[in-house]
Amino acid sequence: EAQVTQNPRYLITVTGKKLTVTCSQNMNHEYMSWYRQDPGLGLRQIYYSMNVEVTDKGDVPEGYKVSRKEKRNFPLILESPSPNQTSLYFCASRGTVTYETQYFGPGTRLLVL
Amino acid sequence: QQPVQSPQAVILREGEDAVINCSSSKALYSVHWYRQKHGEAPVFLMILLKGGEQKGHEKISASFNEKKQQSSLYLTASQLSYSGTYFCGSLFLNAGNMLTFGGGTRLMVKP
Numbered sequence: 001e002a003q004v005t006q007n008p009r010y011l012i013t014v015t016g017k018k019l020t021v022t023c024s025q026n027m028n029h030e031y032m033s034w035y036r037q038d039p040g041l042g043l044r045q046i047y048y049s050m051n052v053e054v055t056d057k058g059d060v061p062e063g064y065k066v067s068r069k070e071k072r073n074f075p076l077i078l079e080s081p082s083p084n085q086t087s088l089y090f091c092a093s094r095g096t097v098t099y100e101t102q103y104f105g106p107g108t109r110l111l112v113l
Numbered sequence: 114q115q116p117v118q119s120p121q122a123v124i125l126r127e128g129e130d131a132v133i134n135c136s137s138s139k140a141l142y143s144v145h146w147y148r149q150k151h152g153e154a155p156v157f158l159m160i161l162l163k164g165g166e167q168k169g170h171e172k173i174s175a176s177f178n179e180k181k182q183q184s185s186l187y188l189t190a191s192q193l194s195y196s197g198t199y200f201c202g203s204l205f206l207n208a209g210n211m212l213t214f215g216g217g218t219r220l221m222v223k224p
Contacts, residue, residue: 033211042115042200042216043155050210059114059213090154094211099162101145102202102212104154 002027006091006105013081014113021076021108023091031094031102032074036060036087043090049074081112114139116203118215125191125222133186133218135201144177144184145202145212148195155200159186188220196222 004025013019025032033048035058045058049068063085065077074093078085088109094102116137123131135144143162147155161177161184174187188195198219202212 031210035214040216043202043214045211045213048211088152092211096210099143099160101157101160103157106154107152109152 002103004091004093004103004105006089006108008108009106010109012111012113015082016080019078019081019110021078021089021091021110023074023076023105024072025074025091025093025103026072027093027095027103028071029093029095029103030071031096032068033058033092033094033102034064034066034074034076035090035092036085037090037107038087046076046089081110083112086110086112114205115213116201116215118199118201118218120218121216122219123221125195125220127193127222127224128190129222131188131191131220133188133199133201133220134183135185135203135215136181136183137203138182139203139205141177141179141182141184142204144175145204146173146175146184146186147200147202148197149200149217150197158199191220191222193222193224196220 007022034046035043044060047066049055091105092102119134145160146158149155177184198217201215
């Protein structure tokens, strides 16, 4: 079954404690991205990757890091989380076929105290 | 750069129709429509490509006006299950070939 997985699904942490949210896809997609979703603001892109070792900033990259060492994995790293990073996070992937849409992971709900 | 959706919210009775609009100031290569239930991942509904090709949900229709850089999603004879937030996503080259989303339209269908 084609899918994007994220872990953990729920996370409560404290300010300044480094954390990583993992993302993995089994569709051999080149493109992957992280979004955050906040009430009234829709889905905003944090970082994206066009292939292994190729990453770039999206619209709201401050406070986040990513890496793409393998095609299937695209972890999101918060080096020093702050309360304004409390949000719902989605990982997504997409292939290169023109008419193919993108697939979302189930989401990670993060609370930073 | 983010597509603009309207209206922001709609309340319907079962069986009524609704139209959700999505417009962009930049050239659109394709428009993707999603529906999201609260706290869940967005679910793909339909994709519209330049040239008029459509792929997606059989019970939902949409249009894509390339000249105006606009798309509209048509929900007819709404059902309770249509409730949720609808997002349009657009492909722009500077977003890594991933979708840039509008702010969403919250749809509530009441019995």
